[in-house]
Amino acid sequence: MAKMHSRKKGHSGAKRPLKPTKPSWQRYKPKEIELLATKLIKEGKTMSETGLILRDSYGIPSTKQATGKTIRQIADEKKLLKELPEDMLSLMKRQVALKKHLSMHKQDMPAFRGLQLTETKIKRLVKYYQRTKVIPINWKFDPENVKIYVG
Numbered sequence: 001m002a003k004m005h006s007r008k009k010g011h012s013g014a015k016r017p018l019k020p021t022k023p024s025w026q027r028y029k030p031k032e033i034e035l036l037a038t039k040l041i042k043e044g045k046t047m048s049e050t051g052l053i054l055r056d057s058y059g060i061p062s063t064k065q066a067t068g069k070t071i072r073q074i075a076d077e078k079k080l081l082k083e084l085p086e087d088m089l090s091l092m093k094r095q096v097a098l099k100k101h102l103s104m105h106k107q108d109m110p111a112f113r114g115l116q117l118t119e120t121k122i123k124r125l126v127k128y129y130q131r132t133k134v135i136p137i138n139w140k141f142d143p144e145n146v147k148i149y150v151g
Contacts, residue, residue, distance in 0.1 A: 005117050030067040041080045047071045091122045092146045
């Protein structure tokens with residue numbers, strides 16, 4: 001599958017193991033993993049940070065293999081999800097930083113192109129999340145009022 005804006009094929013990167021089984025060396029039970037993930041999310045960690053901490057500190061390579069649920073599903077069950085998904089918020093932060101940069105450097109055309117690409121990615125994500133009912137259908141992306149969500 002081609003990349004979004006460069007038309008290049010990305011093939012490198014780590015691959016997950018073929019067997020979707022729990023590793024024999026993992027010592028945590030599924031309930032314990034859910035409690036750990038819930039605790040980390042309540043501390044203010046994002047979903048990706050939670051996954052990294054579970055992997056690096058607790059030796060849990062895949063929450064989905066161990067519990068049968070993703071970290072997002074665990075957070076949803078415990079009513080700990082944020083209003084907007086994490087990937088969309090990070091793109092919005094990038095968009096705010098690029099707008100701030102362009103307000104000081106008006107002639108920076110590569111940064112302007114980066115801003116256009118970032119806003120396009122946000123709009124595509126909004127359509128996807130509205131289709132999958134993660135955000136409300138009537139939610140609109142307004143590039144001028146993004147600071148409300150990024151804060």
